[in-house]
Amino acid sequence: MIKYGFIGTGNMAQAMIKGLLAKGVSAKSIAVYSPRSAAKLTEKWGVISLSAQRLIDDSDLIVLAFLPNQLENVTANLDFKNKLVVSVLAGITLEQLIAATHTTQIVRTLPNVNVAINQGVTAFSNTALTATNNTIFKVFSDYLGSNFNLAETQFAIFSAVAGSGPAYVFKYIDALAQAGIANGLETELATDIATQTVLGSAQTLALSTHSAKELQNAVASPGGSTRAGLDDFDTQNFDDVIVHAIKATVEHKHL
Template sequence: MSTYGFIGTGNMAQAMMKGLLRQGVPAKDIHITSPRSAEKLAAELGVVAMSPESLVAASDLVVLAFLPNQLEKIVQPLNLQDKLVVSVLAGVTLETLSAATKSTQIVRTLPNVNVAINQGVIAYASTVLSATHEKVFQQFADSLGHHFDVSESQFATFSAVAGSGPAYVFKFIAALAQAGTQNGLEATLATKIATQTVLGSAEMLKQSDLTAQALQNAVASPGGSTRAGLDDFDTQNFDAVVAHAILATIKHKHL
């Protein structure tokens, strides 16, 4: 079993730790360091708080999970040269990571928050990894969800769809539930119905050989009530609204 070290304990780091724990990684094999919150989080999750230097020495894989502008300051005192370094630092390229850490074994990742329940979607780009480090990273990523080898030039688009996407799905569920309450359903019940409907529909699409468009057509009979709703989506330019939101997200990431 590999050991994992997290330098930084923000929301994404905690989501990844929780995913590893859910997958059965022993808490003693998860090491964390942070100047303010490590001890508290260690008490909460059972993971091990230690100094940055001790963490690097004790971990097979080191996750960089702090604010991007802290990169040079945090890694400069550390000996990361022979380590497998996994970064979740937004906007920090492999080239910059290599120069800062002096490591040749680096994976730049972009996970979404669903890693906490082992259903994450993770983009990654890497240097040429050794066979041993490749195996350790694949095991780590498999524990958290689904991972995709993506060009760094596509990270912003991936982030808009997969990273920001959960928020947009939650917004759709909230809107679906609100429409239910406006038409007579009790609020808690409406949310449960909307949530399970989205969950089941996503699973059906995942298991099907059909496209999302084909499944829409399978549910919506010509002239039926579902088709009337889909036609109204088209009238309201639903697809364009989604595309516009994704583009706004991508543009904001480049500011």
């Protein structure tokens, strides 16, 4: 039985813990350390609250999930014993993680919030892991959703598309719902319709052998109402708006 430890219990750590629990991982196999919120999570989910060093000693995989600028202070007096360390610290490189933890078994990850429902998208880059640790990480990452091995230089664009992307999808769903409301639908009904439409369409694309462009054309008959809408998207430079927003996100993140 793999034992997981979380040093830091912010939003991403909690999303990951939810994902593990949803996959049937026992709460007793999950340890947390946080001066302020560990006890609350123990009460909420039944996970184990431990000191940071005891958590490291008892865990097979340790997740670093605190604020990036706290790295040196948090790790200063800890002995990671060459345990498998998984970082979700934005902007902190493998080189910096090795220097801070003094372990060679490190995976730098960039997950998105959908790990909470086992539909996450996670980028990762790692040092040379042992066969055992490679298996442990694969089990962990597969529990949380899809994962992609990327060079650290690609983390910024990944973060813009997959990390910030959920917010942009939510914005599109809201805009779709608002259009429905403007044309006579009740608010809750319009939101439900827009949400399910996006959910179903994403699943259709995921299960299809066709590209998103091909599926657009399959739905839109020549001269029909859907084609009129797609043509209006083109007139309004919809694709350029998305590209511009992603570029702004990448330039702001500086990962």
